[in-house]
Amino acid sequence: MGGQGKGKQETALVEIIIISAVTIAGLALQFVIGPLDFGILAFPVNLVLGLLLLLLIPFKFPKSIRRFGSGRVSVTLLAIVTLMAIYMGVVPGNDVKHSWPFALIYLMTMVNLALAVGKRVRKFNLKRDHGFMLNHLGLLLLLFSAGPGSGDMQRWFMTVAEGATEWRGERAGVNEPVELPVAISLIDFSMEEYPPKIAIVNKSTGESQPSGKPVFIESTDGNSGIIAGWSIQIDSFIYRPMMAPSAFISAKRVSDGEMISGRVSCGNIFQQFAILDIDDRFCFAMTHPEPQKFSSQVKVYTKEGEERTGIIEVNRPLTIAGWKIYQYSYDTRRGRDSEISVFELVYDPWIILAYIGIGMVMIGSLTLLIKGGKRE
Amino acid sequence: MSWNEFIYFAAGSLLFWISGTVALYRLRRSLTGELLIIAGLLLFSSFIALLWDYIGHPPLRTMGETRLWYSLFLVLVGYVTYKRWRYKWLMAYSVLVSSVFIFVNLLKPEIHGTNLMPALQSVWFVPHVTVYILSYAMMGAATIASAITLSSGEKRERELLPLIDNLVHIGFGFLVLGMLMGAVWAKEAWGDYWTWDPKEVWAFITASAYLIYMHAHYTKISRREALWILPVAFILLMITWLGVNYLPAAQGSIHTY
Numbered sequence: 001m002g003g004q005g006k007g008k009q010e011t012a013l014v015e016i017i018i019i020s021a022v023t024i025a026g027l028a029l030q031f032v033i034g035p036l037d038f039g040i041l042a043f044p045v046n047l048v049l050g051l052l053l054l055l056l057i058p059f060k061f062p063k064s065i066r067r068f069g070s071g072r073v074s075v076t077l078l079a080i081v082t083l084m085a086i087y088m089g090v091v092p093g094n095d096v097k098h099s100w101p102f103a104l105i106y107l108m109t110m111v112n113l114a115l116a117v118g119k120r121v122r123k124f125n126l127k128r129d130h131g132f133m134l135n136h137l138g139l140l141l142l143l144f145s146a147g148p149g150s151g152d153m154q155r156w157f158m159t160v161a162e163g164a165t166e167w168r169g170e171r172a173g174v175n176e177p178v179e180l181p182v183a184i185s186l187i188d189f190s191m192e193e194y195p196p197k198i199a200i201v202n203k204s205t206g207e208s209q210p211s212g213k214p215v216f217i218e219s220t221d222g223n224s225g226i227i228a229g230w231s232i233q234i235d236s237f238i239y240r241p242m243m244a245p246s247a248f249i250s251a252k253r254v255s256d257g258e259m260i261s262g263r264v265s266c267g268n269i270f271q272q273f274a275i276l277d278i279d280d281r282f283c284f285a286m287t288h289p290e291p292q293k294f295s296s297q298v299k300v301y302t303k304e305g306e307e308r309t310g311i312i313e314v315n316r317p318l319t320i321a322g323w324k325i326y327q328y329s330y331d332t333r334r335g336r337d338s339e340i341s342v343f344e345l346v347y348d349p350w351i352i353l354a355y356i357g358i359g360m361v362m363i364g365s366l367t368l369l370i371k372g373g374k375r376e
Numbered sequence: 377m378s379w380n381e382f383i384y385f386a387a388g389s390l391l392f393w394i395s396g397t398v399a400l401y402r403l404r405r406s407l408t409g410e411l412l413i414i415a416g417l418l419l420f421s422s423f424i425a426l427l428w429d430y431i432g433h434p435p436l437r438t439m440g441e442t443r444l445w446y447s448l449f450l451v452l453v454g455y456v457t458y459k460r461w462r463y464k465w466l467m468a469y470s471v472l473v474s475s476v477f478i479f480v481n482l483l484k485p486e487i488h489g490t491n492l493m494p495a496l497q498s499v500w501f502v503p504h505v506t507v508y509i510l511s512y513a514m515m516g517a518a519t520i521a522s523a524i525t526l527s528s529g530e531k532r533e534r535e536l537l538p539l540i541d542n543l544v545h546i547g548f549g550f551l552v553l554g555m556l557m558g559a560v561w562a563k564e565a566w567g568d569y570w571t572w573d574p575k576e577v578w579a580f581i582t583a584s585a586y587l588i589y590m591h592a593h594y595t596k597i598s599r600r601e602a603l604w605i606l607p608v609a610f611i612l613l614m615i616t617w618l619g620v621n622y623l624p625a626a627q628g629s630i631h632t633y
């Protein structure tokens with residue numbers, strides 16, 4: 001347990017000084033070189049780094065190195081990383097995650113974990129150590145693939161028109177198409193929307209009524225409801241391709257029986273919007289339909305001749321040859337009549353390691369639920 | 377079985393759960409209480425199953441439907457944890473929180489018309505949020521226990537420290553599960569498991585504060601001194617849960633809830 005002796009206090013101080021010195025060296029690097037470019041960690045640099053970390057596990061190094069695998073050091077590292085994260089969470093527009101001090105502390109955390117795992121590997125006792133191993137080795141794998149591993153990550157955006165096949169992708173913010181090892185042929189883009197809604201809107205402020213607690217009525221055939229003292233009936237709702245949704249409504253003021261009826265529409269690029277005036281302050285209006293689900297039916301090819309057909313939608317990427325293809329966007333001005341689909345293509349060769357790490361820590365956290373705070 | 381019948385199932389389940397919890401407190405043997413709680417769980421699950429059959433897809437699409445799962449999971453996990461640790465108050469707490477969700481569903485159903493944006497329509501949504509809520513409950517209890525310990529003498533300390541450590545470790549287990557489910561989900565939805573989005577930054581801060589507590593006995597910090605970490609960590613947790621959206625660095629976060 002806690003080191004009480006004077007000798008231990010001194011070693012703790014030495015460790016804190018060394019860790020602080022590394023952080024300060026990181027700050028110096030930051031000023032001289034600028035932010036860390038994760039690209040320099042790309043294969044084979046990350047592989048070598050990973051192997052070096054791996055070597056820390058089976059071999060017994062001299063005490064001067066082993067001390068960085070102690071629980072005491074981990075507390076210092078965690079404290080520093082917490083402070084950095086607080087800076088990240090409070091100061092707008094910072095780039096701590098790409099900074100050298102952060103990267104060096106991250107590296108020392110991996111070293112700490114590898115040495116601590118190594119210590120337990122050498123006197124491994126399944127009953128005592130399984131939880132520790134799952135949590136710390138799993139975390140090490142996860143930190144490695146999410147950190148140095150991300151040097152190999154590639155992300156591209158690809159816009160494909162219905163009926164067309166596309167090989168070229170672009171990086172975020174860079175307008176230079178590059179030919180990729182995978183191609184997408186878009187058979188069909190389709191979208192389901194939530195029905196638009198009828199509201200009573202203040203014409204000068206745009207605020208939906210009743211003020212502060214707005215009520216909406218879904219615009220579907222035959223639906224009805226009450227908003228701010230008006231009983232509203234949707235007589236018919238029409239929404240055809242290449243047209244804006246529009247509804248014929250009749251409304252009756254509950255207090256005096258006054259009737260208003262007519263057409264409202266939210267409008268889109270195909271058609272003008274339409275409102276129905278109540279008086280010079282309020283009107284009936286329709287909100288824009290919100291996307292419920294959008295998906296692309298695709299055929300995907302690789303340069304190696306692999307082929308796959310499938311449907312890609314949000315939360316359901318398609319995987320082929322190490323690439324994951326995500327539904328990213330569409331022509332939002334045309335909405336469900338979009339004739340293009342935008343995909344994000346992600347290549348992340350370390351993902352399997354990351355998932356192994358995630359799986360290990362998940363099982364490890366189950367051991368926490370079962371064992372609680374009992375000391376080993 | 378549609379939402380119209382929900383009130384009968386909800387009232388029945390609540391009756392079972394509340395009387396079961398009372399029985400756990402009142403009776404010497406726990407069997408009656410446990411059977412009542414299990415009966416409530418079965419009744420509530422059967423509503424979900426029948427609703428599922430009626431609408432023809434898993435009821436995970438609207439806010440009302442996801443709250444249905446919260447209500448079930450809270451009591452289920454509360455019961456499993458009770459089986460393991462015998463904390464009656466935890467059973468009572470999960471029934472209480474679950475009934476809040478049930479009442480929200482009865483009073484403000486949002487059973488249709490809530491527009492869940494496509495990225496939120498994921499199987500991970502419910503478990504991700506549910507285990508976080510469980511973790512918050514544990515950490516809240518640990519914070520209260522730490523405040524009691526810090527304001528009283530040695531004797532309470534010996535009694536409460538093991539409880540506090542249990543709560544923090546269990547709570548941290550749930551916290552990690554919540555974070556990792558979030559990570560897997562983010563990977564499926566956005567192609568990246570961790571983007572240092574403001575909510576993620578604060579979740580990270582919270583987790584590392586608790587990690588400091590869990591590793592503190594390796595330093596010369598005494599156990600009593602280490603207890604001070606818990607109220608601080610709980611404030612960080614509250615910032616993560618409720619406060620992030622007000623921070624200047626959080627404008628444009630993907631976590632709008």
Ligand code: HEM
Nearest residue numbers: 069070071074077078109112113116119135139375376587
């Ligand atoms: C999933 C997250 C983590 C969990 C659940 C966890 C949990 C634990 C537990 C239960 C122990 C054993 C404590 C005891 O024997 O009483 C331990 C020890 C230790 N942990 Fe962690 N920890 C985690 C993350 C970390 C991190 C991020 C670091 C590094 C910064 C770290 C470094 C260490 C070290 C060095 C030890 C001492 C090993 C030894 O001396 O044998 N842990 N941890």
